[in-house]
Amino acid sequence: MxxxxxxxxxxxxxxxxxxxxxxxxxxxxxxxxxxxxxxxxxxxxxxxxxxxxxxxxxxxxxxxxxxxxxxxxxxxxxxxxxxxxxxxxxxxxxxxxxxxxxxxSGQLAPLLRAADIAAEEPPRFRELLMGGLGSGASYPVAYSRAVQAYLGEQGAEDMSRFPFDQPNHTLGLHYLIALKRLKGTMTPYTxxxxxxxxxxxxxxxxxxxxxxxxxxxxxxxxxxxxxxxxxxxxxxxxxxxxxxxxxxxMGWEQYEKPLFRMLLTQDRHRLAEFHEITEGLEHRILNALPELESWSFESLLGALKTRRYTRTKLQRALLSILLGHAKEDFTRDKLAGxxxxxxxxxxxxxxxxxxxxxxxxxxxxxxxxxxxxxxxxxxxxxxxxxxxxxxxxxxxxxxxxxxxxxxxxxxxxx
Known part of the structure; x- marks a missing residue:
């Protein structure tokens, strides 16, 4: 079948x-x-x-x-x-x-070409990616720009203009990268x-x-x-x-009380142990709590959000705290397993x-x-x-x- x-x-x-x-x-x-x-x-x-x-x-x-x-x-x-x-x-x-x-776009060919490159992560590609992250871009944006820049340097000017940063293109690219890394046998379609x-x-x-x-x-x-x-x-x-x-x-408003209970009963060392809490985010959270206008999830997000800390990044970080997801369970080695x-x-x-x-x-x-x-x-x-x-x-x-x-x-x- x-x-x-x-x-x-x-x-x-x-x-x-x-x-x-x-x-x-x-x-x-x-x-x-x-x-x-x-x-x-x-x-x-x-x-x-x-x-x-x-x-x-x-x-x-x-x-x-x-x-x-x-x-x-x-x-x-x-x-x-x-x-x-x-x-x-x-x-x-x-x-x-x-x-x-x-x-x-409904186009598979550009994504397959980019996946061939990104799956191997050559040093130059990695360099471009880290440069984008260092400039303050979010990971999805930095990743897409690195793919475009690398393709341009390889002479694929037509492909370097492909909008890899659009949400479904980004996901599709990573589906194909995963398929290659897994040496999968499924045929991809879009x-x-x-x-x-x-x-x-x-x-x-x-x-x-x-x-x-x-x-x-x-x-x-x-x-x-x-x-x-x-x-x-x-x-x-x-x-x-x-x-x-x-x-x-259901939405985040149903989980505000347990989330704030977790935030208010942890010190910065404990907060730093949760998955997705990186780059000093634990300090930003603890500093924001006393200054909130209301004890609401949206108020907290508004206080924490920056160019680097996007809404999605913050939601994932706060969800990790709510669910008690520790960094040790989410290492690259364990996820790659x-x-x-x-x-x-x-x-x-x-x-x-x-x-x-x-x-x-x-x-x-x-x-x-x-x-x-x-x-x-x-x-x-x-x-x-x-x-x-x-x-x-x-x-x-x-x-x-x-x-x-x-x-x-x-x-x-x-």
Missing amino acids: RAVGLIVEYNPFHNGHLYHLRQSVKITDAEAVVAVMSGNFLQRGEPAMWDKWTRTRMALAGGCDLVIELPCAYATQAAEWFAYGAVSLLEATGVVDAFCFGTE IAREKAQYHQSDVTDSSIASATAIRKLLLESRSLQGISRYVPSSTSSILSERLDAGVPA GVRYIRVLGFTDKGRELLKDMRRQASLPVLMSAARPPGSYRYLELDVRASNAYMLGVPGASLQRDLYRDYRDAPIML
Whole structure:
């Protein structure tokens, strides 16, 4: 059974995702879809609007046949490690023949050429990258500029003008770098994003809007009426159930109290031990706390943000503190070691057939729950903790039903 892999967050699953899924199936001639999906916390350092089980239901209802979890250790990282974790998982299933991602241009050739260079990181490329970082540019910007400059020096002037710094181009480049470093066998494809770009916060089409715009509409209206045109009916139905149960769209405001408790009870030495706390950020945080206008997440971000400390960088840093992610668990060596397991979140009847093949062909153990994980599955333990932290912010969450759900619940079957 030919399968295509998708790397997703589905926060929430919308019409643009549906278009991407269907086009991916079409251009790869796939018979099944495998999605590797972020858990309860996302790549930009944010809580997902709805938990991973709710979003798994959306994915399955929207056309995915098998959903596996991208561990929080990779799901909340910058492009390099987010991509590495996701691509390594798809490759490890042993059943995914191709993977398809969206880009602003729909052009694969420039990204493949750049990946050939960046995967090896020649000394001159590294020099250009470090120079960009030294000038105060953020890592994504410095990386993109280094790629463009290096290509220009190599005589590829046409490619040096390619917009590698656009969000989906950046992610796509890192997917391809990961594939090369892993010596993967999957065939990569890309399709152009249609009608709404990655960070586009306004709506310019009658049926397709970015996830950013949909989240904005949802938070403004506090109901599903404002987004009904931009999501499949299955998504509306699933979200309606959650809203009727008293579960709102989640955001950082639900986690302000536990975050500030952590910040106010740590000294600078302890803060410096958390992942993403670099370049003296611990001092900036502690100096900002007494000067805040209000005890809100947005007020804290406003006090901390600089050219170097972007919103996304700060969100990831503060999330690491909230979740207790220590630097020692996120070294380059440990992250490069990859995920040690494949955690299944849900499947359809067709996905059940894929699972049978995976059990024979996967290069990693296939887990149907987190119950009694071997001690070597450190990132699975961190996922359980992250799920518990997430559920503590959900109104009406209960100890019996929601905490340690990873240990109890079987994958969702549709």
